[in-house]
Every structure is written in structure tokens, then in C-alpha cells.
Amino acid sequence: MQTADILFLLLGLGVFGFYLGRGRALAVANPLGGIRQLHSLPSYYGMHIVICALIPSLLLFGLWIIFDSTVIDGLVMGSLPETITPSDNASYSLLLNKITNVASGIIPATGQPQALVDASAYKLYLENLSRWSLTTLVLMVSMSGLVWGRFKVQAKFQARQAVEKVMQNMLFGCACLAIFTTLGIVLSVLFESIQFFRSVSVYDFVFGLEWSPQTAIREDQVGSSGSFGAIPLFAGTLLVSAVAMVIAVPVGLMSAIYLAEYASKNIRTFAKPALEVLAGIPTVVYGFFAALTVAPFLRDLGNDFGVSISSESALAAGGVMGIMIIPFISSLADDVITAVPQSMRDGSLAMGATQSETISKVVIPAALPGIVGGIMLAVSRAIGETMIVVMAAGLAANLTANPLESVTTVTVQIVTLLTGDQEFDSPKTLAAFALGLMLFIVTLLLNIFALHIVKKYREQYE
Amino acid sequence: MNNKSQVLSKIQSSLARRNRAEARFRWYGRMAIFIGLLAVALLFIDIVSKGHGAFRATYIQLDVRYDQALVGIDNLTDAEQLIAGNWQALPKSALRTYFPDVSGRSDKRKLYKLLSNGAGFDLKDRLVADPSLLNRIESVWILADDDIDTYYKSWLDGNPYDARMSDKQVKWIHQLHQEGQIALHFNSNLFTRGDSREPEQAGIRGALMGSFFTLVLTLLLSFPIGVSAAIYLEEFAPKNKWTDFIEVNINNLAAVPSIIFGLLGLAIFINVFHVPRSVPIVGGLVLTLMTLPTIIITSRAAIKSVPPSIREAALGMGASKYQMVLHHVLPLALPGMLTGAIIGMAQALGETAPLLMIGMVAFIVDIPGGFSDPATVLPVQIFLWADSPERAFIEKTSAAIMVLLSFLIIMNTSAVWLRKRLERRW
Structure with a gap:
């Protein structure tokens, strides 16, 4: 039976169980003198049966689905005769792939070694067995839950408490998913990074000046050295982010100040959402804009003035990224500026200061922690931004501080290292996870620090 | 007394400067808003000006004869024959009929390049949908190649892009245009097809x-x-x-x-x-x-x-x-x-x-x-x-x-x- 069919069947059992429980509760209550004599409302008895019938069976179902292919593969590979048992990881997965392909008929069985054909037949047999035992087991568990729940329906049974307890646990589980996600991120980048740092030392990675992630296919290949020094990538990332900030901070900040302090209500209701449109545009669109409009424009402009500007310059990528970040800064700054108490402005204006003096000498200093926090969040955003740089920045690592030249960034390298066809455990792909780890640590520190500042500032004026 | 008036005059004289600073500050604010809005406008104008053309595609009208012998099939319900059939022969022969005086291998190849290389399969689909067309002549609007599409659209806009066109192809296009056999139609392929290596056949x-x-x-x-x-x-x-x-x-x-x-x-x-x-x-x-x-x-x-x-x-x-x-x-x-x-x-x-x-x-x-x-x-x-x-x-x-x-x-x-x-x- 297909997985979807099993799920539908379980759903049907659940609906049936609900009405069964409710009906049973009403039947129990009738001779006692109405539902007043029940501990809980009848629908809670129904819900209790649904929980008994579905939760254990769904858990079993999920675990089975997750683990069955691993178990089957292990059994199949274990059944192979000694002579063709693979020695290392790569040939193991190659052989497994071959068996899978023979089993599903992608590769014809004729001409393959007999042991392989046997193994694929065994695999098919196991898969079939697994599917049928899953169906029967899940349905049996569900049915027995149903029956058990049915017997629990009694006037004194505290159905509401039982149901609410399960619900509480489910809500708690959903809330904990955030922790598991963080844990998953940390574990996934950490494990692969540790593997990477076995072949490349941490020192070489963090302080190395040369990045050329080529690994040799043959021993004697030219240029096979493969150096993983990440400094040029960090420098490139910082350069692009700096260009972005040079554009986004003044424009974002000034527009926030204008909207919060000067603009009439009409301008505010029009300009604020119009600026926020920029925040809703997907980054891939910005990337397209940067690569096909801004970069050629800058290159031609440079040609007119006799300056050579690379068509993958940090200026184009960073500039467009700056535009993307404008609304981010302006809305954060707007929040903190409007949070500054009016009495502080009034005091300054009453002393004869002009509005701009009030803003630059009173409002901004008062809002500064919040603004700095906002800018730090924006920097973390710029560092982690991927699509714009993938499309508009270069691929070659280039240690330079000149924004007119082409640089590459951490995120660009992660994408190029992982979208190719390499095997998974080569240093080349593992390097991507090490870069991911760096990226995660840096953005995490920035975020924690910025959120801390913003929170502290908010408490100050509340 | 003298001191007080001095202070006053100092304040008076600085007032103009402070007011100018105030006005300048306001202008910075306006500029910032303007830059932000300009970016929004530029982005949308750029995308729309580049993309609006894609909703229409160039089609060429030709008289196609669904010649059984040319394709090499005898049974339209046989799936294997449909796969093996030489469907590309249909648009090619239609082109040769329309331009009878084209000869020579390279010229012919250029001629065939006028149409999308999926044209034969489109004709196959038409034929399968309506088997009575077999061995009859039908006038069909056939999808043009992407280079032709680019050239024709840019030529209609008065700024022809012919870097990927040969002189002969340009001549043929103009002939087709004069005879009303080439036109832009709504590009339904964009919304009905999957990805393709050929731009004219690619859809979303x-x-x-x-x-x-x-x-x-x-x-x-x-x-x-x-x-x-x-x-x-x-x-x-x-x-x-x-x-x-x-x-x-x-x-x-x-x-x-x-x-x-x-x-x-x-x-x-x-x-x-x-x-x-x-x-x-x-x-x-x-x-x-x-x-x-x-x-x-x-x-x-x-x-x-x-x-x-x-x-x-x-x-x-x-x-x-x-x-x-x-x-x-x-x-x-x-x-x-x-x-x-x-x-x-x-x-x-x-x-x-x-x-x-x-x-x-x-x-x-x-x-x-x-x-x-x-x-x-x-x-x-x-x-x-x-x-x-x-x-x-x-x-x-x-x-x-x-x-x-x-x-x-x-x-x-x-x-x-x-x-x-x-x-x-x-």
C-alpha cells in the first residue's frame, strides 16, 4: 500500500474513532441521567480515542519511513558474498546505487554478476516485505488504540485532562522545534567541518592567504595542490558588505529621520510602504538587476572615464545589496527614533534649537544604541546574502580592497562548491561546510549582540 | 549693555547659517527618500522594459502538408511510430515550398534555422489531435527560432539586433514580413511548458x-x-x-x-x-x-x-x-x-x-x-x-x-x- 493511502486510512480511522467515542460517551451517560453525569464533555471522549488511535501509529509510521531504507540497504549489503563486498565508502555507495538501479529496472539485469542480481532481487523482496508489514503493523496499532480508547470511555474517566495533557506536550514539542533546528544547523556544519579540518588545519584555513579549492583527481596532476586559505573570501565579503553599508546606512537612516520627524502624514503613508517594497523583492531579482543592468552600466561608465571597472565588480554587487538593505535599516531606525520620548524633543526645541539640531544632538544620540543594533543586524544580513553576489560578484578569490575589481565572497564559494558534481566527502565539498560554520558563527555573534543592544535600549524608554 | 547686544548680534548672525543647515538637513532627508523611491522605480522599469516582449513570440505562417511518406509513418495510433517519425521533415518541406529558389546545403540549413527546432513536434501534436489532417495541407502559424524572434522584435522596434543573423535570413524575414506571413502572437508556451535549452520553447x-x-x-x-x-x-x-x-x-x-x-x-x-x-x-x-x-x-x-x-x-x-x-x-x-x-x-x-x-x-x-x-x-x-x-x-x-x-x-x-x-x- 502506498504511504499516502495508509495516511488516508489512518485519517478515516481517526474520524471514525471520534464519533465512536462521542457516541459511546452519550450511551454511557444516558442511563445515569444525561451528560451532566460525565466527567468531561462527550467530544473529549471522542478526541481521546482519536489520540489513542493515531499518535502511536503515526509515530511508528514516521520512524519506519525514516529508517527502513537504511535497514534494507544494510541487510542487502550484508547479504553480498565476501568476494564483492566493497572495502571503502565510495565503492560501497557505488555498488548500492547499482543494485538499486538493477532492482528498479533502470539497468537491465542481463550481463550483471549473479551476486548483484540476487542482491537486487533480495532488495525488492525486502522492500515489499517492509511495505506490507508496515501497513499491517500500523493498522493493528491504530485499531488496538481505538479499542483501548473505547473501553476507557466511562463516566468517571477524566477525558479532558488526558486530552489536554497530550495537547500540552504537542505544543511544547512545536516550540522546541526552534531549538532542534539550531541544534541541527550546528551539528550539520560542525560535523562536516571537523572532517574538513582533519585534512586542512584550522590555522591554514582561517589565516591562509590563498583560496583555490582544487583537489587532485590523479596524484600527479598539475595545480592540484588545493589551498584553502579563507582570508581572500573574508576580505571579499567584507568589501562587498562595506560597499552595501556605505549606500544603505546614510540613505536608510536619513529616510527614517525624514519620515519620522519631518514628513506629513500623507507623505509618510505613501513613502513608507513604497520603500518597504524593496524589502519584499526576492534577492534573485536584485541579482539579475545587478548582473545585467548595474554591472554593465558601471563598466561602460568606467570606460567613458578611462577607468577600468570589472563587470563583476564589488561595486555593482555591493551597491545593489545596499539598495536591498535600505528598507531594513530605515524601518528599524524608524522604530527606535519614534520610540524616543517626545519630551526630549520638546525640551530641546524650547531651548531654541532648530529641528535639525534637535535631531542630531538629542534624538539621534538617544536612539543611537538602537540604531547601532539595527545596523549590525543589517551587516549580518549583508554578510549572509547569497543570490546577489552569486549572480553579480566574481568566482576567483582576489585579495584586494579596490571595489572596482572583482572579488568573491564566502556565500558564493559555498554555492559553487556545493552545486557541482563532486563526491560528498572530498575536501572541496567539506570546505563549503567549514565556510558555512564561519558564516554561522559570525552572523550569530552579530545577531546576539545586536538583539541584546536593541532589547536593552527598548527597556530604557519603556 | 554692549556685551548683551554683542551676544544678540552673534546669535542673529549665526541664525542664517543655522537656518541654512536646517534646510540642508531637510534636503538630505528628501534626497534619501528620493533615492529609495528611484531605486524602486528603476528596478521595476528595468524589469518591465526587458521582459514585456516575452509575452509575445514570433510565429511564421506556412502551408504545411502532413505528408505520410515524408514522416515515414502509416499508423497514427502506434506510439513507437510516432516517436520514430521524421517530424522535422514537415516544417522543412514547408519552408522549401515557400522559398523554392533556395539551394545549396548551407543556405538550406540557414533556411531551416528560421523555425524553432521543436516545430516538427508541435506539428505532430496537431496531427495526433486531428488525424484527418493526414496528407492534407494546412496553413499553420509555426514558432520561430529564438534568434529570429529577437531580431524580428528588435527590428519592429526600429533597432535591429542582427549579430546572430545572416544576410539571407534577414532578407527572408523581410520577405515574410511584406507578405504578412510573420507576426507576433501571444506566447502561450511561456505558461504551458517546462524548461528547455531552446529559449523559444522554454516556459515557466x-x-x-x-x-x-x-x-x-x-x-x-x-x-x-x-x-x-x-x-x-x-x-x-x-x-x-x-x-x-x-x-x-x-x-x-x-x-x-x-x-x-x-x-x-x-x-x-x-x-x-x-x-x-x-x-x-x-x-x-x-x-x-x-x-x-x-x-x-x-x-x-x-x-x-x-x-x-x-x-x-x-x-x-x-x-x-x-x-x-x-x-x-x-x-x-x-x-x-x-x-x-x-x-x-x-x-x-x-x-x-x-x-x-x-x-x-x-x-x-x-x-x-x-x-x-x-x-x-x-x-x-x-x-x-x-x-x-x-x-x-x-x-x-x-x-x-x-x-x-x-x-x-x-x-x-x-x-x-x-x-x-x-x-x-x-
């Missing part, structure tokens, strides 16, 4: 369906989970270290770069749980984790905005805490939560980077029909096309961006509308 249907399946899964997972988490944190969570830890995690996840979620998907879902690559299931899972913080944060705000008096009234009437939440708080907070969900979905629809990591970047021609078919999504399709060297893909990319942006605009305006319409102010 496959990517749209991929986005659809991915988003449905994302919504089905992230909305219930996000709302449950928000309910727990707002209504039930005890004030302790663990709850604080959950909150810190949610706030941080909201700011983690999206590409990191892609690494998570690759390492956990694909390498540990062996979910197949490139399918909407794994895309949906990754986007769920990515949009959860957004949905949790907005849902919490919505729950917070329900006044405590409602809760107290429900509890006072004897409702249990769960009854209070499910019967009173949740319905009142739902509009705000839906708004958050739509915003989260809009974010997920535009997301590209994590999907590159989990292999949704493959070249997929078939239109996905379910959650486990290999698929790509609209933003990734845009990325792929933007990388293609063919000039005609620029137009296609911009058109795909226009479609993506219109979906986003619809989603965001409906979120705003929903908030204005349904949210109650207390």
Missing part, C-alpha cells in the same frame, strides 16, 4: 508547479507548527530558563542567513534521512524551518493583541485553559496569524539560496505532478535562465521575474487587506 509552467507543491507543503507544516509554538510560548510557557532559551533560538533563527538552512537540509535531510534530492518534499521541509520564526513571531504578536479581559471572561465562565485558548483567543488572533503566514509564504516563494543547496537547481524539462517529482521553483528558474548565455533568455528571465513579482504583490497586498479588514482593534 514546471517552475510554477514546483513552487506550488513546495509552498503547499511549507504552509501545511509551518502554519500549524508555528501557531502551536506561539500558543505555547504566549499562553502556557512557564517563565524559566528553558523558555528563555527557546525564545533566544527563535529570534536568532529569524536572522540566520538562508543559505545556512540549505546546508542543514543537505546534511540532515538528504545525507542522514536520505530524502531524494531536487524534490518539493525536501524543499518544503527546508523552507518550513526557514519560515517558522517569521510565523511564530507574528502569531505571538497576534495572540498578544487579544485583550486579557477575553481570557478572564472565558475562565470566569468555567472554561478550561485550553477551551479558553481554542474557543476564544485563537479565533480572535487568527487574522493576524494568517497575515503572518502569508508574509512568511511570500518570503518562502522568493527564496533561492537554500534550494540551490538541496539540488533544486537541476535542469528539469518535465512538469512536476506531485510532491516527490524532481522539480525546480520559480526563483531558481530565474537564476538558471539569468545564467544562460542566449540573448533571448534575458527577455524570458525578466518575464519570469514579472510573474514572480506579481504573485508576491498579490500575496502582500492580500496580507495588508486581510489585516485591515479582519483585525479587530480593542
